[in-house]
Every structure is written in structure tokens, then in C-alpha cells.
Amino acid sequence: MITSRRGFLRSLGGCAAAGLARRCPLEGVSRAALLEPSRFNKDDGLIHLDSNENPYAPSTKVADAIRSSLGNANRYPRMEYKSLVERIAGFHSVKPERVLLGCGSTEILRVAAFAFVGNGKQLIQATPTFEAIEHYARAAGSEVISVRLTPAFAHDLDGMLAGATASTTLVYICNPNNPTATLTPRKELEAFIGKLPASSFVVIDEAYHEYAGQSGMYASFIDHPLDDERVIVTRTFSQVYGLAGLRLGYAVASPKLVQQMQKFATEDNINEVVTQAAAVALDDTEGVDNFVQRNTDDRQEFFNEAMAHALKPIDSHANFVMMNSFHPAVEVVQHFRDSNILIGRPFPAMDTYIRISLGLPEEMRAFWQAWDVLPYPKHLSHH
Numbered sequence: 020m021i022t023s024r025r026g027f028l029r030s031l032g033g034c035a036a037a038g039l040a041r042r043c044p045l046e047g048v049s050r051a052a053l054l055e056p057s058r059f060n061k062d063d064g065l066i067h068l069d070s071n072e073n074p075y076a077p078s079t080k081v082a083d084a085i086r087s088s089l090g091n092a093n094r095y096p097r098m099e100y101k102s103l104v105e106r107i108a109g110f111h112s113v114k115p116e117r118v119l120l121g122c123g124s125t126e127i128l129r130v131a132a133f134a135f136v137g138n139g140k141q142l143i144q145a146t147p148t149f150e151a152i153e154h155y156a157r158a159a160g161s162e163v164i165s166v167r168l169t170p171a172f173a174h175d176l177d178g179m180l181a182g183a184t185a186s187t188t189l190v191y192i193c194n195p196n197n198p199t200a201t202l203t204p205r206k207e208l209e210a211f212i213g214k215l216p217a218s219s220f221v222v223i224d225e226a227y228h229e230y231a232g233q234s235g236m237y238a239s240f241i242d243h244p245l246d247d248e249r250v251i252v253t254r255t256f257s258q259v260y261g262l263a264g265l266r267l268g269y270a271v272a273s274p275k276l277v278q279q280m281q282k283f284a285t286e287d288n289i290n291e292v293v294t295q296a297a298a299v300a301l302d303d304t305e306g307v308d309n310f311v312q313r314n315t316d317d318r319q320e321f322f323n324e325a326m327a328h329a330l331k332p333i334d335s336h337a338n339f340v341m342m343n344s345f346h347p348a349v350e351v352v353q354h355f356r357d358s359n360i361l362i363g364r365p366f367p368a369m370d371t372y373i374r375i376s377l378g379l380p381e382e383m384r385a386f387w388q389a390w391d392v393l394p395y396p397k398h399l400s401h402h
């Protein structure tokens with residue numbers, strides 16, 4: 020049993036020492052370089068494969084920006100708010116009036132719910148999907164209609180359309196979808212949005228955008244916008260940029276919708292440190308490319324390992340993987356917890372599936388070790 024993360028990492032050598040016959044995903048990267056960012060990681064004795072964070076980050080440049088910003092912690096970040104909005108607007112080649120910052124993209128989801136649904140109104144979403152907007156829509160008094168993903172784990176857009184009425188004022192599309200890491204084809208989304216009632220605003224959550232970039236099925240609604248002022252796109256610094264702990268997300272939408280949502284946002288909802296970190300992170304394309312490449316390698320390694328275990332995870336377009344454990348997920352999650360490994364929460368709509376965020380190679384080896392001692396049958400041949 021692994022009793023502390025630091026001890027665990029110490030106990031492991033490089034890939035070769037761990038006896039892996041397959042290609043080490045980080046061959047050529049020195050162990051020191053690999054572990055360097057971990058001085059920022061929590062040392063709570065747990066392996067965190069539960070929240071889709073970037074396990075390597077923040078990058079060195081971003082970490083330096085964080086450190087140098089600390090001296091301004093006594094100031095409200097008001098000037099910085101404006102310059103960060105301009106910086107993000109510049110990054111996406113849109114007008115600053117189209118950008119709204121949030122305390123994580125979770126705040127954007129909250130303000131979208133409070134601005135666009137309420138008593139007598141409806142939110143339509145997929146299930147399973149990221150649940151924050153559902154919680155806030157319910158808190159705002161709205162009805163929530165959840166439509167099962169298709170057998171290919173895409174949004175069932177026809178089903179969602181069939182559920183839409185004149186009181187459907189908000190539609191949530193998470194693409195790539197959390198928890199399945201799957202894509203809904205861009206062309207189908209365009210046709211779907213065109214057919215929605217005029218009353219419906221559409222939130223497209225692109226939290227995992229950077230990991231989806233390679234697929235022909237995918238195109239961001241920020242980079243390739245529709246001529247439709249009902250679309251609100253959300254992004255976050257929590258994933259590829261490695262800044263989940265600093266809380267910054269944003270929306271790109273029409274100036275009118277930005278204003279409507281802004282009314283519900285917390286005053287001074289961002290912090291001095293993250294304004295500096297985010298500005299550097301946006302410039303650090305090398306850092307982002309590096310993290311995306313590492314994720315690609317780590318994801319490939321996960322699939323290799325899964326195949327060796329006769330498992331077939333759902334094809335992943337993100338930094339996490341969902342797979343059928345053929346056993347109640349609640350118990351599987353607890354089994355991992357007993358080994359000091361946190362994996363994703365159970366998603367009731369897929370109650371034998373588990374979601375695993377990709378961690379450091381060492382952490383993933385611990386995952387598979389714990390998998391191997393699950394006390395029940397656990398692969399395809401049993402079904």
C-alpha cells in the first residue's frame with residue numbers, strides 16, 4: 020500500500036526500473052524535469068486521478084509569474100481584470116466586449132443559468148455530462164431535461180431537439196464531453212443549433228478544447244464561430260494550463276449576453292495572482308504544446324495498458340478516460356480510495372463506468388496495480 024505520494028514517487032525509478040516493456044511515454048525527459056512541477060502538487064498521500072487536472076503543471080514560466088505576482092496580493096485586481104479581458108480577446112481575435120471572466124468556468128455556468136433559466140423555464144442537457152449548470156439551473160427554479168448520450172456517447176441532438184419547447188431557454192453542450200471524453204460532430208451541432216427554438220441560448224463548454232484539436236470531427240465555436248448570437252462558449256485555465264487551483268475561466272459570447280451574465284457575476288471574481296499567471300500562460304505556447312503532447316503519450320499508454328487487461332475504454336479526446344468496470348462504480352471508486360487513489364465520482368447514468376483522469380506515469384502504474392487486485396471479475400470475457 021502506498022502511504023504517501025512523495026514516498027511513492029521516491030519508491031519508483033524511471034520507466035526502465037519499473038520494468039515496463041512498452042515504450043515509456045516520457046523517454047528522454049529527465050526524471051528531474053518530470054517531477055519538477057510536482058513541488059506545487061498537494062502532498063496529501065493521495066493520488067489525484069479524479070478531477071481532470073493537469074498533473075504536470077503549471078509550466079515553469081507560469082510558476083514564475085505566480086511567484087512574482089504574490090507581492091501584489093494586497094491589491095484588488097481591477098486594472099488587471101480589464102487587461103486580462105483584452106489579452107483573452109486578442110488571443111481569440113474578438114472584441115473585449117465579447118469576453119466575460121469567471122472564477123473558474125464554473126462561475127460562467129452559474130451566471131448563464133441565473134441569466135437564462137428560472138421558474139417556468141427549461142435547461143436541456145445530455146446525461147451523463149458535467150453537472151454544474153444543472154445544479155445552478157435547479158437552484159434558479161428551472162426544470163432540467165436530461166437526454167441520454169447516443170450509443171457512440173455523443174449528444175443525442177435529435178432527442179434534445181425533441182425535448183425542446185418555447186420554454187427551453189438554455190441548452191448545454193459539453194464538447195468534448197465530461198465524463199465520457201467523447202466528441203459530438205461539429206456539423207451535427209451546427210444543424211442542431213439552427214433548429215433550436217429562437218428562445219434558446221446555447222452554452223458550448225470547451226473546457227477540454229486543447230486536447231480535442233486533432234480530430235476532423237471537432238472545431239471550436241470560438242475559433243470557427245457561427246453567425247448566431249445565441250451561442251456562449253466557455254473555456255477554462257483549469258485543465259491544460261494547469262491552473263485549477265487559481266480559478267479562472269471565461270466566456271466568449273455576444274456583447275449583449277456578456278452584459279446579461281455579468282449582472283450575476285461576483286464583483287471582483289478573479290484574483291491578482293491568476294491575472295498574471297493567465298497572461299503568461301496564453302503566451303506560453305511551448306508549454307501548452309508540451310502538456311498536450313504529454314497527455315497524448317499518457318493517454319496512449321493508458322490504452323495500451325487497458326488493451327493488455329482486455330479492456331476497451333471509450334475513445335478519449337480529453338485528459339481523462341472512461342471505461343466500463345463491469346461492476347458498480349461506487350464500489351470500484353471505494354476500492355481505489357482504499358489504495359489512496361482518487362478516481363472520478365460515479366455517474367449514475369453509466370453506473371458501472373469509471374472515469375480516470377490521466378496522472379503522472381508513476382501514478383498510472385499505481386492505478387493499474389490497484390486495478391489488478393480488484394476483488395471481482397473485471398473484463399469483457401465476463402459479459
Ligand SMILES: Cc1ncc(COP(=O)(O)O)c(C=O)c1O
Pocket residue numbers: 070071122123124125126149193196197224226227254255256257263266267268
Ligand atoms: C466540462 C467542464 N466544464 C467546466 C469545468 C469547471 O472548471 P473550472 O471551474 O475549474 O473552470 C469542468 C471541471 O472539471 C469541466 O469538466
